[in-house]
Every structure is written in C-alpha cells, then in structure tokens.
Amino acid sequence: MAVLQFREALRDAIDEEMARDEMVFIMGEEVAEYNGAYKVTEGLLDKYGFKRVIDTPISELGFSGIGVGAAMKGLRPIVEFMTFNFAVLAADQIINHASKVRYMLGGQASVPIVFRGPNASAGQLGATHSVAYDSMYAHFPGLSVIYPSEPDDAKGLLKSAIRSEDPVLFMESEQMYGLKGEVSEEDDYIIPIGKGKIKREGDDVTIIASGKMYHVVKQAAEQLAKDGVEAEVIDPRTIKPFDIEMVIESVKKTNRCVIVDEAHPFGGVAAEAGFLIQREAFDYLDAPVQRVTLPDVCAPFAKNLFDIWLPDAKQVIDAVNTVTYRN
Numbered sequence: 001m002a003v004l005q006f007r008e009a010l011r012d013a014i015d016e017e018m019a020r021d022e023m024v025f026i027m028g029e030e031v032a033e034y035n036g037a038y039k040v041t042e043g044l045l046d047k048y049g050f051k052r053v054i055d056t057p058i059s060e061l062g063f064s065g066i067g068v069g070a071a072m073k074g075l076r077p078i079v080e081f082m083t084f085n086f087a088v089l090a091a092d093q094i095i096n097h098a099s100k101v102r103y104m105l106g107g108q109a110s111v112p113i114v115f116r117g118p119n120a121s122a123g124q125l126g127a128t129h130s131v132a133y134d135s136m137y138a139h140f141p142g143l144s145v146i147y148p149s150e151p152d153d154a155k156g157l158l159k160s161a162i163r164s165e166d167p168v169l170f171m172e173s174e175q176m177y178g179l180k181g182e183v184s185e186e187d188d189y190i191i192p193i194g195k196g197k198i199k200r201e202g203d204d205v206t207i208i209a210s211g212k213m214y215h216v217v218k219q220a221a222e223q224l225a226k227d228g229v230e231a232e233v234i235d236p237r238t239i240k241p242f243d244i245e246m247v248i249e250s251v252k253k254t255n256r257c258v259i260v261d262e263a264h265p266f267g268g269v270a271a272e273a274g275f276l277i278q279r280e281a282f283d284y285l286d287a288p289v290q291r292v293t294l295p296d297v298c299a300p301f302a303k304n305l306f307d308i309w310l311p312d313a314k315q316v317i318d319a320v321n322t323v324t325y326r327n
Helices: 006-020 044-048 060-072 086-098 134-138 151-163 212-226 244-254 269-280 303-309 313-323
Strands: 002-005 024-028 053-055 076-080 114-119 144-146 168-173 180-183 197-200 205-208 231-235 238-240 257-260 290-292
Touching: 002 006, 002 151, 006 024, 006 044, 006 151, 006 180, 024 060, 044 053, 060 076, 060 086, 086 114, 114 151, 134 144, 134 168, 134 238, 134 269, 144 151, 151 168, 151 180, 197 212, 205 212, 205 244, 205 313, 212 231, 212 257, 212 313, 231 244, 244 257, 244 269, 257 269, 257 313, 269 290, 290 313
Parallel strands: 024 053, 024 076, 076 114, 114 168, 144 168, 205 231, 205 257, 257 290
Antiparallel strands: 002 180, 144 238, 197 231
16 A cells, blocks of 8 residues: 555546546646646646646636537546536536437447546635535436545546546545545556445444545544444445445444535435435434534635534534434
C-alpha cells in the first residue's frame, strides 16, 4: 500500500487510464498549463501534450457539449469542473443529452464520459458555492453518480468510471484533496461501480455516509464506542447505483439506522435510502430510521453560522442516541 493524497490518487487513476487508452483525454478550466485548480492534473500536460490535456474557456455548457459529442464519436473524455456548483450551467448537456443518448438512439451510440470535480461545501464560500448535487443527478436514468470518501476508493472508482460505457458523475469534496490515506499498489486497481463498503463493523446501529460526511461519522463512531455503542459504518461510495443490499444486511443485524447526508432534507439521498430501508427491512427495525442533513436553508457565509449549518459528530451521536433510546 502507498500513502497518497486524495488528489494524487485521482491523478494516478487518470494517468494510468490515459497511458492505457489513447482515446482518453481530459478537458476543463485550468487543467493544463496551471496543472489544475486543485493540482489533480499536475504534470499531465508535460506527459501527454495539448491534444489530450485541454484548457477550456469559462463555458461549462460549451465544453461539456464538446465532451458529449466526442464521447459519441468514440473518445473517452474526462470533463473537469472547477466545482459542481458551476456545472449547473452544463446541466442541459448532462441531463438532457449525455443521460439520454443511448436510450433515444436505441443503443446505437453510447456516451463514455466522466464529469468530475468538487461537490458540496468547501468552507466559507457562500451559498452559491456550497450545494451538494449528487442526489440531483442521481434522479435521472442513464447517469451513475460516485462520491468517494478516501484516496483508495477515489483511485479504484475513477478508473472504473473512465472505462464505463455510460456517463458517470464523479464527485469529490474540495476539502478532501489534501487528505492522505493508503492506496492499493495492485496493478490496474479497479473498484466496481455500485459496491459499497463496510468500513467499521458493529452490532448496535448502522450509520451510512459518503464523501466528507463519512469522516464526520467516523469521528462520531469513535466517540460512541467509548460510550459502549458499536456502530457499523457503511460508505456507499456510489450514490447511484446505491448498494442497498449491503445496507439491508447490516440493518438486519443492528436493527437501527442513521443516514448522514451533506444535503438538504427534502428529496436527498438520505430520504431515498431511508425509504428503501423501511420498505425492505421494516420488520427488522427497532426504531424509525433517523437522518442527519443540512437544514432547509442556504449555506451562510459567517463561519460561526456555517459551522452550525454543517452536520457534525454531535448531531450524529444525538441521532444514534435517539434510535438506541439513550436520549
């Protein structure tokens, strides 16, 4: 195992796939000469040249459309957004074209494209830069949505995303690019899309979280263990397809569940996962499923308000205490 930063794991995945397949290229704002806004693409321009590492204008709709067209012609674009908050401008190409091409053409064409970049909040950047879009894109047929939490998952899943024959949205937390973790040194390391992972075993409660929220849950689980509550922590890794089978098996063991989601409560991943759990495992639940989400209000700029707005370990512990009747 090698210890890499999150950004380095992403870079290794892109580098390996570009070396393996000359149809793979990357495009986006500042990915080439500046080495990437978050240095994910550092060194790739020198290695692969301007034809495969392409700086674009600040025009998300335009270069996303170029990417979709290129994918339909047999290339494998990786489209980097400086943030998915800006990628709302490209939603027409992602939702109305990339996701529907295979269906509308009766399977005569596919769109093997990856849209990737930071998702959700990144500190004091205000309301327009702090939205989690994973549940929005997961709503639409034809799109896979990946939201990894650790460098190892990031590398293995990004390689799978680049090889997918259908469009994938690969979402990263801006606050995690410097996160270090062990990454497999296995040749051609691949993690299948749609497979979650139990990252901490326990018998008392199942807690589900992805992206930045996984680390909040990890902190909460450590504190709960000191209080005699052993939480089983599941990282879905892929938002869609969601590994509900793994979750149900865990809930059958623990009989309780808390879902933590860095999104607003209405229509989010926590809402869908909670419905699926109560539909598939109702007879095993000893308490209603609880969820910890953002409040139904935009992100504040002031740090003291932002810290209250974002889910934290205390909120997770309170939710666990509710389902275990410890309150």
